[in-house]
Amino acid sequence: SIGVGLIGMGVVGSGVARAITENSTVLHNHVGLPLKLMKVAVRDTSKQREFMVSRNILGDNPEELINDESVNIVVELMGGEHPALELILAAVKNGKHVVTANKEVISKHGSHIFSLARENNVRVLFEASVGGGIPIISPLMRDLVANNIKSIKAIINGTTNYILTRMANEQADYQQMLQEAQKLGYAESDPTSDVEGVDAAYKLSILSTLAFRANVKDTDIFTEGITNLTDKDFLYAKELGYSIKLLAIATRTDSSVLGRVHPALIPEDQMLAKVDDVLNAVEVETDLLGKLLFHGPGAGSMPTSSAVVADIVNIARTISDGTDLLDPVRLSDGIDIRSIDTLITKYYFRLEAEDQPGVLARIAAVLGDCGISISSFIQKGLGDQSTDAELVIMTHEANESSVTRAVSSLRELDVVRMIGNVIRVVE
Known part of the structure; x- marks a missing residue:
């Protein structure tokens, strides 16, 4: 069998544990060997969760999980930069493959993690770090490699997209719609990361790194949030034939990349203008295929769990078949970051x-x-x-x-x- 160790068992972690446990036969058929949840590390072992695992595999020591010889794949779903980064690095150094949904860690430290994984002949996959269940990371790493990618335009934060959709449809002000989003569970009690564009900047840096094979960090992304928008802006935008969205945009010109996250007026007839509520969408423009749109649920237990389990299966297949691991992320040193001033x-x-x-x-x-x-x-x-x-x-x-x-x-x-x-x- 192939052993999986799970660090973090919140909404997404519970969904992953449920999928591995309840879909064991299907996953066995996909992989060729049984996938078994060997250990789960959480902060509070007494807490009631959406899916309860056996007490025999539940613990509060992630280091013990990483050092367990029965664990082949470590799944990090605790979130935040620390100690998630240290745990991922320790797992890689210990010869474990890693699956993560951690956009902050991959955005800030991806190049170091990928390099270390290469040295230790393991894979680090992170499909769920951008767009929830939308398959966008894998196409950028594999399916679109024959293309010269010109630009990425994306709506990759469900919280702000919900707020802006409601402001447009209800002619309501920002604070009113933020409070509604918080009541519905779409926005955190401290919404700063979402409404100031920080979350979208993490995600755009990951997409840019893969699309342009450049080391684009979150600090390279110009970021402006939605807090200055008012109902008047939406009324005038509609009168002028536009929608307002928080866009994450990255463009490559020759040997430089410009990344930016900010509110934007988009013509109402464009595809991205029609992406509403908590849905996400990523538009990729290439030289061979033109414009492609990846669209779907960008968050939530089941969509994100889908992406995480797909990464687990991807790695498990290479273990089962005894095949060499592909090196999915090779970055170029010859690409500069352009300023928003240009x-x-x-x-x-x-x-x-x-x-x-x-x-x-x-x-x-x-x-x-x-x-x-x-x-x-x-x-x-x-x-x-x-x-x-x-x-x-x-x-x-x-x-x-x-x-x-x-x-x-x-x-x-x-x-x-x-x-x-x-x-x-x-x-």
């Missing part, structure tokens, strides 16, 4: 200014001085009691650094009351 795209400005003749001309002059030309604008009064108006300006393509300078100059303009938002457009 980005050229269209922009949406929403601001409040005095409702007087000549104001728009002064605003346009500031933009023009920064090399930004106006494509279209909307002006609406703020009510009978106000002498101000709200302006929404859509620009032609402009440079990010020029937009940053323009925003600074507009804030100093005496006729501008406030800049409500500046959002990048992705077409």
